[in-house]
Amino acid sequence: MSDTRVQLNEAAAGAFQTAAEAIDWIVHLIPFGIKPGLKRMEQLMELLDHPERRLKFIHVAGTNGKGSVCAYLTEVLKQSGYDVGTFTSPYIQKYTDRIRLNGENIADEDLLRVVNKIKPLVDEVAASDLGQPTMFEVSTAVAIEYFAHVAYPDFVVWETGMGGRLDSTNVVTPLVSVITNIGHDHMEILGDTIEKVAAEKAGIIKAGVPVVTAVNQPEALEVIEQTAKGKNSTLYSNDRQFRYELVASAEDEQTFNFYSPFRNIPKVGISLNGSHQLQNAAVALMAIELLRQYYALIVEDDVLLQAMRDTKWAGRLEMISSSPRILIDGAHNPEGGAVLAQALRETYTYNKLHFVMGMLSTKNHSEYLRHILPLVDTLILTEPDWHKKEDAAKLAELARTLCQEIDRKNVDVIVEPDWKAALELVKSRTAQDDLAVVSGTLYLIGDVRSWILHQSDSEKGW
Template sequence: MKNESPRTGAGFNSAEEAMSWIVGLTNFGIRPGLDRIKLLMEALGNPERRLKFIHVAGTNGKGSVCAYLTSVLRKAKYDVGTFTSPYLTSYANRLQYNGQDIDDETLLRLVNRIKPEADKLAGTEWGAPTMFEITTALALLYYGTVTFPDYVVWETGLGGRLDVTNIVSPVVTVITNVGHDHMDLLGPTIADIAREKAGIIKPGVPIVTAAGHPEAAAIIRETAESKKATLYALGDQFGFKPESIRENEQIFGFQGPFRAIQSLAVTLNGTHQLANAAVAAMTLEVLRQYYALIVDDEDLEAGLRETSWPGRLEMVSDSPRILLDGAHNPEGMEALAAALSDIYSFDRLNVMIAMMPNKNHEHSLRHILPMVDMLVITEPDFHKKMAAEDLAAVANRLKAELGGPRDIVVEPDWRRALTLLRDASSQAPAQGDTLSVVTGTLYLIADVRSWLLHGTNSEKGW
């Protein structure tokens, strides 16, 4: 079967045209369900059946766990496909093979193969595929017909049970944790969200989890038992013990059911990254026991230490100090607050924040507001966003209850807001040590990161 469709009016002439079409499909919104992706993959020859997947779900920590797994597997000389979302710099970031983005020529060829099938589907009762469905199909074609990696590290987009990534049959399943996120789509309670995420657990496929909420942990355990999937849960079957913690280096010991490993180090900040690294180590141990994966201890140590993950407690400027962290839900904001207390030193804390409208804003702000000296509230450059004035109303209400920022500034334009944040650092008293933090939705993080590091706009999105 040819890899490229005939050059008809439906074909694209450049990768930019192809990506523009895909991104434009966001107008179809999010439509959970596997019917369209199954039909699309059948039409494309089911390339997913040729691949070994590590399927990763969870409220927070998915991206970090995927980064740890990719780094260690590559250090051990395995070829690795990595599919993640959202992306921070360009659309191609989310489809990587051995750490490199998909190239334009391959992307164009594969999208021209997908487009006619997507058009056919659009004319049926199922309707046009969504942006995420096309992107998932593109990833499966890329890995299953072009690169053929030894493992695909496969991150869910939203939830799990009805997420289109759930079309695959993994060799191991990971659920990092369960928290309050996307409650408009996944359900209003932790139990509802846990059931959706537990939907990626497959019969007989081992499951690794760090879910600490008792109700969520119980649902994951019950689902694993019902599907005869061996469960490895943080705090029960495996654990970690911090040995030393300082900025840009955390050393810990790992204890698992098969062995213990001492003095592993990660350079990602925040104690939550120790849990993420332990989850990755347990996942690799499962692959070692079940599938004869070969990862020498020195490769494990180097892979964990060398892992980087942009936009998560990332210091992007030293003068003034500007820290980026995509804490977009209560659990993420709690982790950020803990990291600020435990790792970073400062006399004054200035925070710039923007949020999406479907988040638990009050519970998020409660974790960090009492620590903040100046809060700059802005908006992401994205069609779905929470108005800065609305978020400011929440912050002012909480300030009356909790105390916190002496100054709450509303500036909807994120570039002007960033200027205000930087100016406030330069105007601080000479004896004061100011830390500026940009946090909230990853759509804001993507723009600020690209602007500060490269002086360019980002192409961030799902």
Template sequence: MGVNLSEEHPLPFTSYKDAAEWINSLIPFGIRPGLDRIVAMMEYFGNPQRRLKFIHVAGTNGKGSSCAFLSSTLRECGYDVGMFTSPYITKFTNRFQFNGKDIPEDTLLSLANRISPVVREVAASELGSPTMFEVSTALAILYFAEVCYPDVIVWETGLGGRMDVTNLVTPIVSLITNVGMDHTDILGDSLEDIAREKAGIIKPGVPVVSCVSQPSAAAVLKETAAAKGSTLYLLGEQFDYERKPFSGGTQRIRFKGPFREIDIELSMLGEHQCTNASGTMMVLEVLRQYMAFVMEDEHVHAGFKQTFWAGRLEQVSEQPRIVLDGAHNPEGAAALVSSLPEAFSYRKLILMMGMLANKHHREYLEHILPIVDTLILTEPDIHKKMDADALYHLINEMRPHAAKPDLEVIVERDWKSALALLQSRTEREDLGVVTGTLYMISDVRATLLHHTDSEKGW
């Protein structure tokens, strides 16, 4: 594919804002599984991804936190680390990080101007227009391969695995955090189908780590790994962890791997983070044992303890006490329900919720409703939002068998008004929680932390 940067195609963008708006303008092209367009774009640039070392991370929940654990610990051990994740919480540049810092705006502008003519050419072909996520992935590869040169890149899938754009790369190790019922409209409506899509990131001879717990999903991973000649390290079989009593605002686990045992302290809250940390530690052990990565225990300890990931059981306000958690599917709801009473003491739980329309709301609510005293239903500021009245009707249908007898349910479509209501209703001994889609978590977080330059998107 040849692209002519002639006078007919002057540099289209003169500011970061222009470049980011152009990339996000591709969102209407949607999620289009398949690698043809990204392959075409990368071939034009000489396949720079082949020069890079990736840790590929897939899974239904825990991808972001696991990426954060990996990035923090590898940096603490002295490595230069790139990280590509989605969605972002504060700003579009959050997606592309080098050593914990966002891509500079002028660098993103420069790379967008390089990619733009290639996108035009692919769009004019039978392949059709690249999507926002495809262009973002191409930009990430160019950033890492030609600008900042990290030693290793923590590389998060966008959706699924097998047909996800990020599956263009061959990693040095893969991590599949877990498998749950999410994005069933695209990935399939059984655990086995979804596991098969996630297992698509397993490459021939490349070791893979997983914390998948369901026997049927684990069987799919075992079968795929065996067929690809890849060593599988599965939680509960090749490695495990023992959770220590919760104390002092942090939690501790004893990681038990095939090569050694080690104690780890976490600032991230919730038992699900113990599982995420355990999977991450197994990945690091593979790198240490087989790929000559040097990791001193003191640096490993520091890396895990200082890991932070926005919007995951994150307390953002003291008076009233408000916690943000981007639980948006049944597995996330289960983790939230088990974590809240352990991490916080409270009299009443006032919960504000805004969801997307394509989620398993009934299963989600079966976890959430039994612990909530006041539920404020709202709508995220995005076209794919779930109608708050429809959620209200579903809750009324479930109320007799799933909710507290005196549960109060309030519908406030405007999320800003809903947030004000949450703040006014959460008294000193109570806990206010905002949960649901990360689109809304992003808006609420920016408001409460006064981030006036916050952006939002997938």
């Protein structure tokens, strides 16, 4: 059949004509919310003739650090000459950020073609007893179909959305599973204890598939150890089977030694900031070593070291303006707040610290603020442009109460719900020797990053 006739048939069937229309359809599935469970995804894979079975995945779960680990893995594989697909979430600026080939976003024409193939199948599942697939489920299916039948990467770096066991990404059987860490996030869905959260994350462990983890809480690690043992999966745990040792640390340059059961790698350099990035880098290196041992992955040492140094990850301790200095960071839970506070103490120098914060209403804000408030001179509470946003005035009330508790009565707490106005306010307050930080939900970080770097609004979606 000619291309023209195919296009006419697609149009007749009500197919989307542009990538923007396709994205708009997917994003408008957000009100269907989050529906933990794999039945809809399994049905979509069945209707697509199981494209996931054609791909080699590295599955990455965890509370924090997933995106950075995915960035390290992608860069090492790419610089080693492999074609690598990457699926991450939420995206920072554009919907297509989440589906990448060799670091480049999925092309609009490929997205359009894949969505037009998948939409009738999504509608079929929606009409069944299983109900409407969610925005994230559809996005996951689009990524799998694109990688399997359009891009053909050698490897797919595959980040979970939330949890693991019932996450839509868990329809795959990977070469290696990675669980970065366990923290207090999404507990309203994953469970109200660290053990319950760990059990959900450990749900990505598959029979016989090796697992890498940096989880350090004894109760969480025990859950992962028992799950791995029950699946006959070899577990490589930080500070047990592998470890890292800091050599030197400065802004935009950290060096560490890496030790594993297979070999040691001295003086690995990274440009991502914060001590937590040493751990993320070590986890990625352990996963690479497993691919070398189990699957004969070819990575030359000089390429490996260059790729680790070259790795970037938008929105994580990223300096996006030098005059005034503005640092953005997507820390949005207590563990993220602790890591950010540590970096602000150890990595950055400043006279005064002016802090802009915007959060979703589903997060644990008091523990986050306990880490940040001892450091700030100005705290500006704002609101992300997102339907689950936390009220800025409510955050300010909490911040003032905590300031009294910890004897930080001199912190200037300001409410400015309009994030663009909050940004202008913090710019006006930040002298050359000061530092401005914008932190909180990635929905805010994405908007701020787009506005400062490109003078445009980011797209939205999870």
